[in-house]
Amino acid sequence: xxxxxxxxKTIYLVQEIEDGPASTGxxxxxxxxxxxxxxxxxxxxxxxxxxxxxxYKGVELTEEGIxxxxxxxxxxxxxxxxxxxVLDVENFEEEAKxxxxxxxxxxxxxxxxxxxxEPQCPDCFDAEADACALLETDTAD
Amino acid sequence: MSVQSPVGSDHQxxxxxxxxxxxxxxxxxxxxKHTESDLDDEELTALLEDASxxxxxxxxxxxxxxxxxxxETIPFDEIQTLVESQYESDRDFDGVLYDQLCNEExxxxxxxxxxxxxxxxxxxxxxxxxRLLGVLREIREEEEAGAxxxxxxxxxxx
Numbered sequence: 001x002x003x004x005x006x007x008x009k010t011i012y013l014v015q016e017i018e019d020g021p022a023s024t025g026x027x028x029x030x031x032x033x034x035x036x037x038x039x040x041x042x043x044x045x046x047x048x049x050x051x052x053x054x055x056y057k058g059v060e061l062t063e064e065g066i067x068x069x070x071x072x073x074x075x076x077x078x079x080x081x082x083x084x085x086v087l088d089v090e091n092f093e094e095e096a097k098x099x100x101x102x103x104x105x106x107x108x109x110x111x112x113x114x115x116x117x118e119p120q121c122p123d124c125f126d127a128e129a130d131a132c133a134l135l136e137t138d139t140a141d
Numbered sequence: 142m143s144v145q146s147p148v149g150s151d152h153q154x155x156x157x158x159x160x161x162x163x164x165x166x167x168x169x170x171x172x173x174k175h176t177e178s179d180l181d182d183e184e185l186t187a188l189l190e191d192a193s194x195x196x197x198x199x200x201x202x203x204x205x206x207x208x209x210x211x212x213e214t215i216p217f218d219e220i221q222t223l224v225e226s227q228y229e230s231d232r233d234f235d236g237v238l239y240d241q242l243c244n245e246e247x248x249x250x251x252x253x254x255x256x257x258x259x260x261x262x263x264x265x266x267x268x269x270x271x272r273l274l275g276v277l278r279e280i281r282e283e284e285e286a287g288a289x290x291x292x293x294x295x296x297x298x299x
Contacts, residue, residue, distance in 0.1 A: 086215065086223070087159060098153055102254045103160070110167055110247045111160075114223035 004050075005072040006031065006100055007041050011051060011059050012069035013127040021058025073122040075108040076100060077132050082111045084137060093130045148255075148262045154273075155212035157255055158203050164251055165200035166220035168244040169193050173221075174228050175237045182234060188294060192241060192287060199248075199280050206276065209268050238295055245288035252281035 010030050014022035028038035042059055045051045050065035061069055079099055083092040103111075118124055118134050126133040148154055172193040180186055200217070207214050256277050259270070266273065 082160075086163065086220075087156075089156075095156060098149075099156065099160075102148070102157060102251075102258050104250060104254060106243075106247045107160075107164070107251045107254075110164060110243070113171075113227055114163075114167060114220065 003041070003101060004045060004048075005068060005075075007038075007045060008050060008061065008065055008069040009072035009076060011042075011045075011061055012066065012073060013125075015060065016127045018058075021054070021060045023058045024053075027059065070122055071105065073125055075103065075105055077117065077121050077125060078108040078112050078115065079103055080131055081115045081117060081135060084135065085115055086111075148258045149264045151210050151267050152212075154259070154264075154266055154268075155207055155210040157258075158207045158210070159212065159214055161248075161251060161255070162200045162203045162207065162214045163220055164248055165196040165203065166215070166217050167224055168248065169196040169200070169217070170221045170224035171228070171240060171244065172196070174225065175240070178237075180234070180237065184294065185234060185237065188290065189237070189241065192244070195283060195287065199283070202276055202280065206268060206273065210266075234298075238291060238298075242288060242291045242295070245284050245291055249281060249284040249288055252277055252284060256281065 007027070010027050011022045014026045014030060018026065024038045024042060025035055027042070028035045031038065042051065042053050045065065046053050049062055050068065051059050051061045053059045076096060079096045080092050083089040083095055083099075089095050118132075121132070124132050124134045131137075148157060172189045176186055176189050176193075200214075204214050256274060259274060259277070
């Protein structure tokens with residue numbers, strides 16, 4: 001299980017939404033964990049030089065952190081597309097979050113062999129919608 | 142749902158077992174496609190046929206568990222169609238062996254993570270936990286042995 005990657009992906013997405021450093025409150029909210037847990041993990045990621053954290057300003061990913069976050073986001077896109085396209089899961093955003101810690105990149109790569117994904121992935125991910133903007137669902141406009 | 146408990150209910154367990162079934166179906170379908178191409182290598186063809194049989198056995202065992210959880214799995218022919226639509230046929234001996242190694246290692250990693258997630262979860266499932274873990278551990282061991290078998294064949298051909 002790799003919760004560090006989940007945090008990196010979340011920080012990346014919050015930074016995108018906030019167009020600047022990510023507040024630990026927003027990170028905790030997106031992950032549905034307590035602010036104390038988020039603070040603790042951010043501290044661990046900072047020690048590994050994957051992000052920097054300034055009090056009252058927020059969290060910013062380092063270059064290495066961005067690379068890992070984008071890989072994690074790509075895995076997440078694969079899980080979402082697999083759930084929606086292959087298993088017909090309607091609530092795929094919610095279930096992808098639950099499955100993320102047990103589907104690592106090697107497993108995601110195999111699932112990727114049976115789904116359609118656009119070459120620009122993960123740039124097409126819509127942080128606010130928590131899904132690929134190019135994923136055509138029945139509920140899409 | 143917190144990031145710490147990915148297997149907290151029958152529903153989540155069934156979903157993960159469904160993914161296991163799909164992974165086995167991918168292995169089976171890809172091995173079948175490899176053997177369709179003119180490999181001209183008895184040892185490799187035998188290895189792929191064994192892998193395909195083993196995957197079919199694994200998915201049936203997983204299917205039975207999913208069934209007990211009142212869920213359904215994806216029929217093999219659906220996955221076969223998806224694999225075939227994206228399969229690249231121009232694979233040589235090394236490519237086929239490498240793909241097979243990825244298959245075995247991926248399956249091993251998946252079961253290893255799933256077993257760990259179940260072991261650390263305090264959820265009550267409608268399937269007996271010891272029996273569930275027993276089946277998954279057996280499958281994991283077979284995947285590990287499969288990966289070793291592919292590695293051995295790779296080494297003898299170097």
